[in-house]
Structure formats: C-alpha cells, structure tokens
Amino acid sequence: MSHLILPQPDRAVIARRDSIVADLKRLVGAAAIIADEVGRRAYETDALTAYRRLPLAVVLPSTTEEVARVLSYCHQGGIKVVARGAGTSLSGGALPAEDAVVVAVSRMTRILDIDYVNRVARVEVGITNLAISEAVKSAGFFYAPDPSSQLACTLAGNIGMNSGGAHCLKYGVTTNNVLGLKMVLVDGSIVELGGAHLDAPGYDILGLMIGSEGQFGIVTEATVRILRAAEGARPMLLGFDSSEAAGQCVAAIIGSGIIPVAIEFMDRPAIRVCEAFAKAGYPDVEALLIVEVEGSEEEITSLLQRIGTLAKAFNPRELRVSQSPEQSAAIWKGRKSAFGAIGRISDYYCMDGTIPLGKLAEVLVAIARICDRHGLSVANIFHAGDGNLHPLILYDANDPQQAEKAEQAGAEVLELCVAVGGCLTGEHGVGIEKRDLMRVQFNATDLAQQMRIKTVFDPKWLLNPAKVFPLEGRQEAQQEASLAAA
Amino acid sequence: MRSDVRPVDEREFAQILTQASADATTIEIKGAGSKEGIGRPMATAMRLSTRALRGLTLYEPNEMVMAARAGTPLAQLEASLAERGQMLAFEPADLAAAVAGEADAATIGGVFATNSSGPRRIAVGAARDHLLGVRAVNGRGEIFKAGGRVMKNVTGVDLCRGLAGSWGTLAVISEVTFKVLPIPEHTETLVLLGLSDDIAVEVLTTAMATPFEVSGAAHVQSPLVARLEHPGLRGQGLSVTALRLENFVASVAARKDKLKAVLRAYGEIHDLDHDNSLALWQELRQLSPLKGSDQPLWRLSTAPSAGPKVVAAIARYTEVSAFYDWAGGLIWLEILPATDAGAADIRRVIAAHGGHATLIRAAPEVRAAVPVFQPLEAGVEAISRRLKAAFDPAGILNPGRMYADI
Numbered sequence: 016m017s018h019l020i021l022p023q024p025d026r027a028v029i030a031r032r033d034s035i036v037a038d039l040k041r042l043v044g045a046a047a048i049i050a051d052e053v054g055r056r057a058y059e060t061d062a063l064t065a066y067r068r069l070p071l072a073v074v075l076p077s078t079t080e081e082v083a084r085v086l087s088y089c090h091q092g093g094i095k096v097v098a099r100g101a102g103t104s105l106s107g108g109a110l111p112a113e114d115a116v117v118v119a120v121s122r123m124t125r126i127l128d129i130d131y132v133n134r135v136a137r138v139e140v141g142i143t144n145l146a147i148s149e150a151v152k153s154a155g156f157f158y159a160p161d162p163s164s165q166l167a168c169t170l171a172g173n174i175g176m177n178s179g180g181a182h183c184l185k186y187g188v189t190t191n192n193v194l195g196l197k198m199v200l201v202d203g204s205i206v207e208l209g210g211a212h213l214d215a216p217g218y219d220i221l222g223l224m225i226g227s228e229g230q231f232g233i234v235t236e237a238t239v240r241i242l243r244a245a246e247g248a249r250p251m252l253l254g255f256d257s258s259e260a261a262g263q264c265v266a267a268i269i270g271s272g273i274i275p276v277a278i279e280f281m282d283r284p285a286i287r288v289c290e291a292f293a294k295a296g297y298p299d300v301e302a303l304l305i306v307e308v309e310g311s312e313e314e315i316t317s318l319l320q321r322i323g324t325l326a327k328a329f330n331p332r333e334l335r336v337s338q339s340p341e342q343s344a345a346i347w348k349g350r351k352s353a354f355g356a357i358g359r360i361s362d363y364y365c366m367d368g369t370i371p372l373g374k375l376a377e378v379l380v381a382i383a384r385i386c387d388r389h390g391l392s393v394a395n396i397f398h399a400g401d402g403n404l405h406p407l408i409l410y411d412a413n414d415p416q417q418a419e420k421a422e423q424a425g426a427e428v429l430e431l432c433v434a435v436g437g438c439l440t441g442e443h444g445v446g447i448e449k450r451d452l453m454r455v456q457f458n459a460t461d462l463a464q465q466m467r468i469k470t471v472f473d474p475k476w477l478l479n480p481a482k483v484f485p486l487e488g489r490q491e492a493q494q495e496a497s498l499a500a501a
Numbered sequence: 502m503r504s505d506v507r508p509v510d511e512r513e514f515a516q517i518l519t520q521a522s523a524d525a526t527t528i529e530i531k532g533a534g535s536k537e538g539i540g541r542p543m544a545t546a547m548r549l550s551t552r553a554l555r556g557l558t559l560y561e562p563n564e565m566v567m568a569a570r571a572g573t574p575l576a577q578l579e580a581s582l583a584e585r586g587q588m589l590a591f592e593p594a595d596l597a598a599a600v601a602g603e604a605d606a607a608t609i610g611g612v613f614a615t616n617s618s619g620p621r622r623i624a625v626g627a628a629r630d631h632l633l634g635v636r637a638v639n640g641r642g643e644i645f646k647a648g649g650r651v652m653k654n655v656t657g658v659d660l661c662r663g664l665a666g667s668w669g670t671l672a673v674i675s676e677v678t679f680k681v682l683p684i685p686e687h688t689e690t691l692v693l694l695g696l697s698d699d700i701a702v703e704v705l706t707t708a709m710a711t712p713f714e715v716s717g718a719a720h721v722q723s724p725l726v727a728r729l730e731h732p733g734l735r736g737q738g739l740s741v742t743a744l745r746l747e748n749f750v751a752s753v754a755a756r757k758d759k760l761k762a763v764l765r766a767y768g769e770i771h772d773l774d775h776d777n778s779l780a781l782w783q784e785l786r787q788l789s790p791l792k793g794s795d796q797p798l799w800r801l802s803t804a805p806s807a808g809p810k811v812v813a814a815i816a817r818y819t820e821v822s823a824f825y826d827w828a829g830g831l832i833w834l835e836i837l838p839a840t841d842a843g844a845a846d847i848r849r850v851i852a853a854h855g856g857h858a859t860l861i862r863a864a865p866e867v868r869a870a871v872p873v874f875q876p877l878e879a880g881v882e883a884i885s886r887r888l889k890a891a892f893d894p895a896g897i898l899n900p901g902r903m904y905a906d907i
Contacts, residue, residue: 222662272683401652
C-alpha cells in the first residue's frame with residue numbers, strides 16, 4: 016500500500032542538513048533537537064504506517080516562542096515543516112518528508128488555567144485529549160470530544176483534524192468546543208484568536224484553523240470549553256437480524272425527539288472480534304447498536320424505556336440495558352478497543368466516510384460487495400447517529416498484492432460514500448491518504464477556492480507538504496493569490 | 502434610490518459578479534434587509550438581493566438535516582420545521598427590534614452570513630456550529646461549494662465556518678445546509694427578581710455549572726424589563742434573572758427541583774410555566790428589551806464572570822442599561838448618545854477584560870466615523886485582508902461593511 020505520489024525531496028535542502036541542524040540547535044537548544052537517524056526513525060510515520068519517510072530533523076519545542084523561532088528560520092530558508100502531535104493520525108496527516116523539519120509539540124503539555132465559573136480551560140496543545148478531562152474530573156467536568164485514541168492523541172492533533180468521537184452526536188466535534196487559539200504563522204509571527212468568550216470578532220479564522228491539518232500554521236495553546244458532566248449515563252444493547260433494521264431503529268429514535276449521547280453500530284464480524292477481546296456480553300447478531308443516554312437515574316430509566324419501546328417495532332433479537340457500572344464499562348471497552356482488537360487478528364485499513372443515515376443499508380451491502388470483489392473481508396463499526404462509517408478492510412500487510420487491493424477497495428468505498436451524498440472523511444482528515452480522492456468530492460473551482468485559503472496562510476506552501484490538496488492546481492492557486500495580494 | 506436587483510438563480514448571480522469583478526463595480530448584498538442598519542455605511546454602485554432564491558431543497562427529519570436557498574424567509578423555514586417537531590436549535594436572534602427593522606423578516610442566508618444566534622447558543626452552539634454545507638458565489642463570479650449534508654465532515658478547508666459571520670464581504674451565499682434538532686417537549690423557567698448584576702451573573706454561572714442542562718441564562722436590568730410585553734414581569738419594576746430548562750416533562754420537573762435547591766440561598770425563585778416560558782424566551786430572542794429606543798446600542802462579548810465588571814466600568818463614563826445573555830457573556834448595552842457613541846471608553850474597558858464590542862445601533866454618520874466592528878489585532882487584520890482577497894480580489898462585495906478597505 017503506497018501508490019500515492021510523494022514529491023521528490025529537495026536535494027539542496029537535504030545537502031544543507033548539517034548546517035540546518037546546527038542552526039536549529041542554536042535557536043532552541045540541542046536538547047530540543049533529534050538529529051541522529053535512530054531518533055528520527057521514531058518519527059518516520061504515524062498511524063498510517065504504509066507510508067514512511069525519514070525527516071530531515073525533529074524539533075521538540077517547549078514554548079510558543081521556540082516554535083516561532085523555528086518557523087521563522089525555516090520560512091527564511093525555504094525549508095518545509097511538518098507539525099506533529101502524538102502521531103496517531105490514521106490519514107497520514109503527520110507523515111514527514113526527507114526535506115522537512117518535524118515540529119512535534121509533545122513536550123508542550125501544561126494546563127495553564129482552569130476556570131470553572133466560565134467553563135473554560137487554557138492548555139498547551141501537546142496535552143493528550145484524555146488528560147484534559149482527567150484534570151477537571153474531580154470537579155465533575157469533562158472535555159467533550161472523545162476520539163477512540165484519546166489516551167494517546169494530543170489536542171494539537173484534534174485541532175488539526177477537527178476530531179470527533181463517540182459522543183459528538185450530543186456534544187459536537189472539536190470546532191464546536193474550542194473558543195480560542197494561540198498559533199504561530201509560517202513566518203514565525205504569533206497570533207491569538209478568541210478567548211474565554213463565546214465568539215471572536217471579525218472573520219471566523221478560528222473556524223478555518225480547526226481542521227486545517229497543519230496547512231495553515233502551528234497551534235501552541237488553546238482555550239477549550241469544559242462542560243459539567245451529566246449525573247449519570249447508561250448504555251443499552253440492541254441486536255438486530257439485519258443492518259437495515261438497525262438503521263431504521265436509529266432513524267426512529269432520532270425522529271422521536273430523543274438525542275442519545277451516543278449511538279454506535281457494529282456488524283457481526285466486528286461484534287465477534289470485540290466480544291472475544293473485551294467479554295462485553297455482546298449478542299451474536301447481524302447488527303448491534305450501543306445506545307447511551309444521560310441524566311438522573313429517573314431520566315435514564317425513562318429514556319431507555321422509550322427507546323426500548325421504539326426498538327420493538329424493528330424486531331430486536333436482543334434488548335438489554337446495562338445493569339451496573341462494570342457492565343457499562345465493558346460495553347464501552349469493547350467498542351473503544353475495536354480497532355486494537357481487530358488489529359490482533361489481522362492487518363486492516365480503516366476507512367472514515369460519512370453517509371446520510373437513510374442510505375445505511377444500501378451502503379453496507381455495497382461495501383460488502385466491493386470488498387468481496389477484491390477478495391477481502393470487512394468489519395463495520397461506526398457512529399450511527401451521525402452516519403460516520405468506519406469499515407475496517409482486513410488484509411495481509413506482508414502481501415503487496417493484498418495491500419494494493421485493500422487500498423483500491425478503500426478508495427471505492429469512499430467514492431461510494433460521496434456518491435450517496437456523504438463525504439470522504441468524517442473525523443480522520445484527508446492527510447496524504449485521501450488527497451487524490453478530493454477530486455471525487457470537489458470540482459476544480461471548489462478546490463481552487465480552498466487552495467487560495469491555503470495560500471493566504473502559507474504563501475510558499477511550506478507547511479505539511481503534499482497533503483490534503485491534489486497536486487494539480489497548486490501552482491495556479493499560489494500565483495493567483497500572490498497576484499491578488501500584490 | 503437604487504432599486505434592488507434580484508437575480509433569479511445562482512447562475513445569474515455568477516454572471517453579474519463576473520462582470521462586476523471585471524468592471525470593479527461595487528455591490529451591496531442584501532437578503533430581506535432586516536439587519537441593513539448594522540455595520541459601516543456603504544455607497545455601492547449596485548445592490549443585489551437574494552430574495553428570489555427561495556425554497557427548501559432538502560429536509561430529512563430523521564437525519565436532522567435541512568437545506569434551503571439563501572433567500573428563504575426564516576419564518577417560513579421555521580414553520581416547516583415545527584410541522585415535524587423540529588427547530589433551529591441556536592434560535593437565531595432577531596435584531597429587527599434593536600435596529601427598527603421589519604420584525605420576523607430575516608432570510609436564512611442572512612442568519613448564517615451574520616452568525617446570528619440567540620439564547621440557546623450557550624447550550625447548543627451558534628449558527629456557525631449548525632452549518633453543514635454551503636453553496637456560494639465568490640467575488641470572481643465563481644460558484645463553489647463546501648461542506649455537505651452530513652453531520653460529520655472534515656473533508657477539506659472548512660469554508661462553512663469561514664463564510665459564517667462574514668457579513669456578505671467574502672461571497673454571496675446561495676444555499677445553506679444545516680443541522681436541526683427536536684423541539685423540546687416541555688419548557689419551564691426559574692425567575693429571580695431584583696438581583697444586582699453581580700449576583701445575577703453568579704446565579705447564571707452557578708446554574709450553568711450544574712448537570713441540569715440549563716438552555717437559557719439571561720439577566721435584564723429593570724429599566725429594560727419595562728419594555729417587555731410579558732405581563733407577569735414588566736410591571737414588577739425589578740430586574741429579571743431567568744434560567745430555562747427544556748426536555749421531556751418528567752425531566753424538566755426533576756431538574757427544576759434540583760436546580761432550585763442549588764440556588765435557594767439567592768432568594769425567592771418564581772416559576773414560569775410552559776406557555777409563559779415560551780413567551781419570555783421568544784421576547785428575549787427578539788431582543789424585546791432593546792426596542793423602541795434610538796440610543797446607541799452595543800453588543801459586547803466577554804467571559805461571563807467579566808460581564809458585570811465591564812458594565813460597571815463603562816457606567817463610570819456614561820449612563821448604561823444592560824441586557825445580559827449567555828450567562829453574562831453576551832451584553833446588549835444601551836448608553837447615552839455621544840459623538841463617538843462611547844466607542845473609545847467601551848473599547849478601552851473591553852480591552853482590559855478580554856472580549857470585543859460591536860456598535861449595533863447608531864446614526865449612519867456615527868457608524869461611518871467610528872469602527873463598528875472590533876478593531877483587529879495587526880496579525881489578525883493582515884490575515885483578514887488576505888482572506889478577503891482570496892475570495893473577492895476586486896473588493897466588490899459589501900466593501901467596507903465590516904472594516905474599512907475589507
């Protein structure tokens with residue numbers, strides 16, 4: 016798996032490596048630079064491991080000012096920069112390049128301020144997603160977006176990809192939960208956006224930054240919303256004989272006016288693997304929903320009863336409410352460790368398209384057909400409330416032919432998602448992986464407008480090279496924008 | 502008086518803008534004109550209205566998604582939603598009362614172009630948080646799309662957020678796709694009377710920090726309460742501090758009791774039943790406490806706990822009346838007339854506390870003379886100029902409405 020074209024590295028920059036490393040050491044101190052090959056190997060890929068490139072050097076800054084010094088230097092020298100958090104990107108968002116310096120914010124983990132009255136926290140973005148929630152847990156608060164990788168992934172990466180999670184049906188994704196940013200622009204200047212107030216003046220630059228995949232600048236600090244947690248939460252399991260019935264049940268729940276905090280879907284292959292791993296008590300059915308509601312004990316009971324009544328119209332095989340915190344934890348453990356559990360039995364390629372919920376049954380049938388045609392199996396796990404699919408295409412990474420087929424099947428699945436009215440990526444980002452598929456979802460005019468915005472922030476296109484935007488059309492956008500700015 | 506040109510579809514907009522871009526013809530973009538009096542006055546060569554772009558293009562209640570052409574009247578769209586028990590959860594604020602515009606006239610395009618959000622913003626997010634997709638025509642006359650119709654979508658640059666709140670200065674939004682939510686089964690309100698601003702905001706922020714999902718948290722100073730229609734509240738001569746609870750009947754009842762227990766120390770708590778609650782929050786959404794006045798009106802955004810401090814500091818320079826929403830973080834502030842509408846004092850105070858101030862109501866000559874929108878920090882202003890050029894290189898769309906030369 017590695018058919019994407021990565022540009023030829025700039026030999027002139029690589030030839031200057033020793034002097035660049037010496038300069039970087041002078042700017043931020045030798046302790047913040049990784050220059051030896053073994054050290055750099057640790058940064059050669061992210062969670063899309065099919066692609067690997069050894070970076071020119073790695074910088075681990077401790078302050079915004081250090082990031083600014085490094086960016087200013089690289090900008091002047093025409094050196095490319097790849098921003099990195101924990102390196103958990105599934106789309107290759109943090110893949111380095113041989114002629115690029117990696118700036119990893121993983122040492123910037125401080126909590127700067129927690130303000131319960133105004134319900135915000137100011138943090139350095141190298142902090143892990145879960146660590147924010149842990150820091151405010153004793154006061155009954157939490158940070159809402161909860162990607163499956165929340166134990167490891169950084170807020171920096173969440174901001175870069177506009178990450179979601181299982182509970183965003185109710186609480187929204189990263190862009191709905193960040194109020195302010197401090198960031199370093201490509202030329203090394205430092206800009207602050209927003210703050211503890213609910214909206215920023217002028218254009219929504221904050222909104223453009225979140226999900227910009229390291230293309231626009233490097234974020235160093237953020238003001239995030241922290242929310243008071245509900246009094247309690249409880250999941251129920253609903254098992255069905257068909258994906259269609261499960262999909263109809265989801266529509267019926269939402270149509271009735273109930274917004275559960277999460278609705279997760281698994282098909283039979285996914286259920287079996289997760290059950291073997293987590294012993295969550297999942298029934299062996301064609302399609303399983305985990306539906307979680309929140310509130311007081313009485314509210315939870317009443318909501319789960321309503322949902323149970325609605326579900327009966329779709330002949331559930333299984334209808335079981337969690338009876339204890341231990342059961343609830345096991346149910347979520349199974350779901351949240353699904354990727355790891357499946358990884359124990361096979362290599363897999365994780366897709367991330369979103370579809371309109373009404374197309375669910377037809378899309379699942381079509382995904383099965385696509386994978387079957389390529390001689391591959393698939394397990395489906397997804398956030399049903401918002402139609403965000405995660406088909407896991409199983410293959411053998413040691414077999415180049417299978418790897419190629421998996422990539423081909425994945426592309427066909429994403430094209431299908433777009434064809435039924437959905438999109439290429441719901442939460443993992445475009446990265447390197449879906450760069451060339453962007454033309455499936457957007458026409459040349461749409462892409463040109465996006466690339467002009469890229470040029471606003473990064474006129475020389477030095478940040479996170481060769482990603483997000485198809486390689487064609489880049490020069491035009493760059494020239495046009497420089498003319499307009501002149 | 503120029504008449505509005507009303508292109509019949511997106512393509513006609515594109516044709517006109519292509520030509521205008523070549524000729525450097527400046528254009529005012531207008532929906533229904535309900536917010537026409539807001540922003541810096543413009544003198545453009547042409548005025549284009551989106552009013553002929555009407556109609557719902559998608560509504561899937563079970564997927565909580567709707568799409569509409571930009572000129573679709575908000576009232577019509579909300580009626581269609583209500584038939585299926587749904588709503589725009591961010592309950593767009595109706596600024597007509599504040600700027601003597603036509604009430605209930607806004608278009609859905611205008612709502613998103615101004616990121617107009619009402620009391621429930623504090624619980625569910627702003628207009629920009631509910632926008633899923635746009636179609637628009639940029640200043641080159643090119644039709645482009647961004648986002649889509651699904652809830653989760655991180656594909657490409659987030660131009661939806663970029664266009665929300667850009668006041669027609671970047672592109673003409675021709676169609677919007679947005680998230681909708683169920684109308685809560687039941688609504689009740691807890692009201693405390695006669696609190697000072699300090700104590701009121703303490704009550705509001707305390708309530709927001711409980712798990713009871715308060716969906717509206719407002720405080721109206723007594724002189725502005727007199728402008729409410731609400732018969733039970735207007736006659737009291739006291740400030741009104743209101744907390745809204747919405748959900749299924751049983752949930753609201755249980756949460757109300759628990760919230761009351763938390764707030765007991767702050768004094769007597771009055772209940773507003775379902776109908777009275779809907780009436781009060783409808784008035785707050787329509788900015789009823791700000792109607793019928795021509796004094797300068799400011800919209801301040803700050804951290805909730807800073808709200809009363811900001812108001813008290815401004816009150817050292819002029820007479821003020823305040824209506825706090827969003828637990829104290831959004832302040833609608835009326836002040837005595839002044840040559841700069843109080844801009845210098847207000848901007849100095851807000852700078853000290855964090856946040857920003859927008860001059861909503863003032864005579865055109867005042868709005869031409871003082872910055873209406875918060876002046877931007879140099880780095881942000883530079884990005885804003887380049888953004889404008891990236892969408893509208895000839896500078897023809899609503900030139901200067903937000904900032905001079907942008």
